[in-house]
Amino acid sequence: RKEVEQDPGPFNVPEGATVAFNCTYSNSASQSFFWYRQDCRKEPKLLMSVYSSGNEDGRFTAQLNRASQYISLLIRDSKLSDSATYLCVVNMRGGSYIPTFGRGTSLIVHP
Amino acid sequence: ETGVTQTPRHLVMGMTNKKSLKCEQHLGHNAMYWYKQSAKKPLELMFVYNFKEQTENNSVPSRFSPECPNSSHLFLHLHTLQPEDSALYLCASSPASGGSGGELFFGEGSRLTVL
Numbered sequence: 001r002k003e004v005e006q007d008p009g010p011f012n013v014p015e016g017a018t019v020a021f022n023c024t025y026s027n028s029a030s031q032s033f034f035w036y037r038q039d040c041r042k043e044p045k046l047l048m049s050v051y052s053s054g055n056e057d058g059r060f061t062a063q064l065n066r067a068s069q070y071i072s073l074l075i076r077d078s079k080l081s082d083s084a085t086y087l088c089v090v091n092m093r094g095g096s097y098i099p100t101f102g103r104g105t106s107l108i109v110h111p
Numbered sequence: 112e113t114g115v116t117q118t119p120r121h122l123v124m125g126m127t128n129k130k131s132l133k134c135e136q137h138l139g140h141n142a143m144y145w146y147k148q149s150a151k152k153p154l155e156l157m158f159v160y161n162f163k164e165q166t167e168n169n170s171v172p173s174r175f176s177p178e179c180p181n182s183s184h185l186f187l188h189l190h191t192l193q194p195e196d197s198a199l200y201l202c203a204s205s206p207a208s209g210g211s212g213g214e215l216f217f218g219e220g221s222r223l224t225v226l
Contacts, residue, residue, distance in 0.1 A: 004153070034214070043201060043217035044154070087154070089215075098167055099144075099205075099215055101154040 003027065004090050006102035013109055017078045021105045023088030024070045031097055033064055035073050036087040038104065044087055047073075078109045114138040117202050117218035124192065125226050132187040132221045134202030141207050143185040144215065145177060148199040160185060161207065192225045199223075 005024045013019050025033075033050035048055065050062040050071050061074040071090075075082055088102035115136045124130050136143065145157040159167035160179040174196075176188040185202055199222050203215040 008151075036215075043219050044215075045217070046214045049214075098156055098159060100156065101146075103151070103153040 003092060004088055004100050004102040006088050006105050008103055008105060010106035010108050013078055013107070015078055015080060015109055015111055017109075018074065018076045019078060019107065020072060020074045021086055021088075021107075022070050022072050023090075023102050024068075025088075025090045025092070025100075026069070027090070027092045028066075028069060030069075030090045030092050032091045033071050034089040034099075035060075035062055035071075036089055036101075038085045038087055040084075044101075047086070075107075078107075080109050080111065083107055083109045115202060115204055115216050115218035117200075117221050119221060120219065121222050121224075123224045123226065124189070126192060126194075128192075129188070129190040131189065132200055132202075132223075134185040134187075134218055136183055136185075136202075136204040136216070136218075138204055138216060140204035140216070141182055142205045143179060143182070144203040144205075145185065145187055146201040146203065148201055148220070154201065157187075189223075192223075194225050197223055197225045 003026050035047040036044040037047045038044040048057050050064045054063040059076045063072045085104040085106050087104045091097040092100045118133045143160045146154045148154050156169045157171045158177045163179050174191050178186040199220045201220045202218040205215050
């Protein structure tokens with residue numbers, strides 16, 4: 001079983017749409033959770049951390065469900081510039097906690 | 112502009128060559144990481160250094176040899192690589208590793224091609 005699992009997509013949506021991604025993780029002892037964004041041929045960059053109570057940053061909302069071991073990312077009013085790959089990252093317990101990446105979900109926003 | 116700098120950005124090498132990738136961070140962080148990114152696969156953690164000490168080696172073949180002389184510099188020495196080692200190698204740093212170690216800051220990566 002993969003440690004951090006994401007639907008690779010692509011999700012192809014029109015501008016203005018609302019789109020949601022989920023990510024599941026296997027290790028219940030995992031601590032911190034993040035969403036990163038990676039543009040084509042660029043390095044990943046932090047989009048937002050995910051807190052137990054859920055958090056919102058403008059058009060982006062992240063939620064954590066520890067009981068079901070998944071995190072989600074909701075993007076409202078999609079823009080063309082939101083087209084990218086969204087990476088789920090979980091600090092998983094091994095010998096120490098290490099940041100473990102999902103394979104990413106590709107989003108394409110079209111006019 | 113990124114606080115993590117990687118050189119070279121592109122590298123082509125033969126299977127018998129020896130080369131090194133360099134990473135430098137200007138953020139005052141204590142943890143540094145090497146990740147490998149291949150097409151259609153998740154980023155794979157290779158090594159973690161915390162305060163210059165290696166804390167994780169994710170079963171990486173010995174043809175990859177990391178070196179961390181201080182908290183700001185990280186090297187990946189390469190020798191007798193295989194074509195399947197061709198990938199984007201990403202260096203990252205964070206304030207500390209483990210637990211709520213915080214945000215990872217990535218360099219732009221070194222794209223390696225092994226012929």
